Amino acid sequence: MSEELQTERLLLRSIGPADAGPITELVQDPRVYRMLARVAPNQSKAQTLAWISGQDAAAKADMEHVRAMVLEGNLVGVIGADRKSEGAPFTIGYWLAPMAWGKGLTTEAAKTLLSWLERRGETAFLSGHFVDNPASGRVLHKLGFMRAGRSKLFSLGRGETVEHFDMARLARNA
Known part of the structure; x- marks a missing residue:
């Protein structure tokens, strides 16, 4: 997903090295990292840069597509889709x-x-x-996701295993 996508209020654009500072600062907020599985509370700018540096290759391989959510010129979040193997469904994630x-x-x-x-x-x-995190559940329901199960998922942000609702959705054109 190299092209930029525009919503009514947001620009969804590729992330780059210049985003490492804002991303690192925003994910250090406990209200953010506690709701994420793959972000540690003490994530450094160097760790964020390392993650960003792998995004081009992941997108070219069609394994991960990550975008900065930009509102009025400011990065306010990140959204992406990744999959474990070629042809597998994409998992949507955001903060x-x-x-x-x-x-x-x-x-x-x-x-x-x-x-x-x-x-x-x-x-x-x-x-x-x-x-x-019922707010995230409401977002997913609005998008047409349905509860598909319940699991336990390790959260780097919390440093422990957390109860997790698994959700799934078919494409509108399926």
């Missing part, structure tokens, strides 16, 4: 800075990302949320 919560931005960004993936021929999607 948003607390200052941007409650405005429908994640739903708006995810609708655009899902539409882009559907136009490419993707037919099924996965996602999920920790049981103590």
